Amino acid sequence: MLSLPDSLRDAFKEPLGPVTTDPNALLADAADTRIAHDAPDAPLIAVGDVVTYHLREAGRQPDVAVIDGKTEREEVDPEIRESLADAGDRRSVVENPPATLSRETLEALREALEASASETTVIETLGEEDLVALPAIVAAPDGASVVYGQPGEGMVRVAVTPESRAEARELFEALDGDIETAYATLGVDRDAS
Secondary structure, rough: OOOHHHHHHHHHHHOOOOOOOOHHHHHHHHHHOOOOOOOOOEEEEEOHHHHHHHHHOOOOOOOEEEEOEEEEEOOOHHHHHHHHHHOOEEEEEEEOOOOOHHHHHHHHHHHHHOOOOOOOOEEOOOOOOHHHHHHHHHHHHOOOOOEEEEEOOOEEEEEEOHHHHHHHOOOOOOOOEEEHHHHHOOOOOOOOO
16 A cells, blocks of 8 residues: 655664653653553553563553564564563564555454544564554544654654654655545544634
């Protein structure tokens, strides 16, 4: 459905939020964001196996986790793979080739966000999950947190606010493909701020 043009690869290397290696501090900040937005049910969304693993080890199962069995293009350690095998109340398996966002990935993300107040979901991508943080920020409610890995540095937490959503939408709309259908698949009004 959408793909990352070569001309934008460098733009996607800059973190969209602060980088940390401390999952406990990250979780405390995520809780503060929910409180600040009076959104106690706002989801915690993790994109990446290692990020999901560290959040679970710190005592918090993400409401939505998107994994692909890899970290920095290499297979994750068996300990991480085994830990994530039983993660989540429900699991979706989707095809998502590298540097793309497939329709089924966007559909699974929408469904997981809709269910996040009552159950946790793991979306297992066959391919790569690197770009999923963008539609997660675009579709998540204010007060949510989207956490993804920054290669070689740590975890990035994006507090979902109108400002961070606008930044994510700008990058999302720069992808090649059918943006209108992508928004519709996510259940997001493109014209809403």
